[in-house]
Amino acid sequence: MRRNNRVSSVWRCVIAAILIALSMPGLFPAWEAAAETGDHQEIPLWTEEEKKELSALSLSSLPPLPKDPSNKYADDPKAIALGKKIFFDKRFSANGKVSCATCHDPETTFTDKLPLAKGMGTTTRRTMPLIGTAYFAWFFWDGRKDSLWSQAIGPIESSVEHGFTRSMCAHLITDLYKKEYEELFGRLPKLDHKSCPPKASPGTGNPAALRAWKAMKPEDRVAVNRIYANIGKAIAAFVRQILPAPAPFDRYVDAVVQNDEEKARELMGNDAVDGLKLFIGKAKCTNCHIGPLFTNSSFHDIGLNNPKDNGRADGIDKVLSDEFNCVGKYSDARPEECLELRFIDTNKAKYRGAFKTPTLRNVAERPPYMHAGQLKTLSEVLSFYRRNASDEFEHRDFSDQELAKIEAFLKTLSGPLNYPK
Amino acid sequence: MFKKFGILILAVLFVGSMAWVPVIDSVGAAVKCDCKAGEKGCTCGKGCACEHCKTGKGECKCHAGGKGCACGKDCKCEHCMTGKGECHCKAGEKGCTCGKGCGCEHCRTGKGECKCHAGGKGCQCGKDCKCAHCMAGGTDASVQKPTSDAEYAKTMKSKGGDFTVAYTSDPDAIPVNKIISWKLKVETADGQAVKDAEIAVNGDMPEHGHGLPTQPQVTKNFGDGTYLVEGIKFSMPGWWTMTFAVKAAGKSDTVTFNLQVK
Missing domain, CATH: 1.10.760.10 (Cytochrome c-like domain)
Structure with missing residues (x-):
């Protein structure tokens, strides 16, 4: 009897101890936390x-x-193949030494590992990675482009990148990639050095190139722009396949x-x-x-x-005024499909x-x-x-x-x- | 002997459980704290609902006080709020003047930028301050973080009670970072369809001080009291507010929806 009493009082103590322990909130999570940071x-x-x-x-x-409504060639295998060739082709540069791959080197995950990108000269920004770009709405660090194809042609006319002109691009396509181009995009227009001077462009910042561009017939300018946009669409078809x-x-x-x-x-x-x-x-x-x-x-x-x-504060106006944006004449999208551009946040103070x-x-x-x-x-x-x-x-x-x-x-x-x- | 053994277990477990309590705090179990500016020992762990202390390092926002806005010893003052103007300016910044009706939240050195919350019409920042966005509602109850499911309802009465507004989202499950559209159904307080409303849209993430990455608009009036809002995009998971300013039949009112984007 006595013994039983003693035992029951012992168990009462043990049970009380367990109950008190259980009533302390988080005691057991704490054990788990300790186990996580311990040796085992x-x-x-x-x-x-x-x-x-x-x-x-x-x-x-x-x-x-995702589909890119502004580029109907985006998933065309022929566009991918042509785009890949142009991506690595150094002839699309003023000194014949710069291609897209100069900065976007596949050996270094399509970047150059430099603080500032180097083409013909040095840019003011770092080369962006090209991984999974098909999923993005905006391109470049400031989002001044709203499609991958429009982004792809930007550096070609930058004086510190390819240093090239869109009119030279038109000639190069005719000389080097006529067959592949026409299979995809239809017949190339007839452009000679008179109707399409090699150094004509509105986008290089070079006044002589701008004068030459303005001197061209409007229909020739549209024809050159069309080829230039199509180059972008082919490059984009390739680049959008770069996936992790x-x-x-x-x-x-x-x-x-x-x-x-x-x-x-x-x-x-x-x-x-x-x-x-x-x-x-x-x-x-x-x-x-x-x-x-x-x-x-x-x-x-x-x-x-x-x-x-x-x-981004400066990128907003640039993308809205870009002739190669989603609502522009070189885009394949219907304006109502250009959701990002239609509803772009134009609050510059917010994006400075x-x-x-x-x-x-x-x-x-x-x-x-x-x-x-x-x-x-x-x-x-x-x-x-x-x-x-x-x-x-x-x-x-x-x-x-x-x-x-x-x-x-x-x-x-x-x-x-x-x-x- | 057994009794002693029992007491020993009791003691070990009790002391052990006491010793573990700080560990629980530091690993961020659901501890609630209610810290106000300048409070000593204000430690906010993960899961802590404390509004005024941001980290465990004794940082705090200062309310009132103007100059010499001093929080407690261990508290670095980040923001000063002046009187009823509800203006949070970072201490000691040039050109950052917060007027009476100012909803200026932050003035940034050098850039002269400020983001405006609340204040509605009176939302003015100082001279060198460009106001990034003004929100109706502001520091009143409508931008307090919701505490009940009812506050996340898809049908809400407008602030002044003039309208009842309901939304449906397409898609229904709101995704992060994708442009979506909403349909709004606007009714008067007594349930009549409001067919000719002018509606302005504003989305905000009050805890982050930024709005939507897009500028949504009402693009279609279906003529039966329903309206299409296009261009809504939530760029982050978390608590968002969507405020619609409704004007119809000489009445203007705002309605704010809370939503948790996951």
């Missing part, structure tokens, strides 16, 4: 909500290539979704997994770097304070110093960073975000260790690129 790290248990967030970032969520293939991150997410912990553990290290947690959580990187291409394709002033460059959010796919492979290559390494970028706060982010309470983990995660976004070889 487990793959963190992603919540169902987090798994959805991860899936939305994975390449398996990337929809099929699964990186370790994508395979990790697949494994997580399938609850294959062992495989997941092999694909991403503990630091990278912690970094991923921070990326979608505390650091809120996904506010802008969203979706499987890790960009919202929008424009933000992150506080780089580049006094020489207004960014704002630049396009770049994709983070293969980001570790292409230093330096930011629109003018201001930051040399990923670690500098992350430190910059900690140092600078804006309306859209506040990262001051991040430790060095946390930044290193985010960097480890960013490295898992490097993977091969698929493009027509």
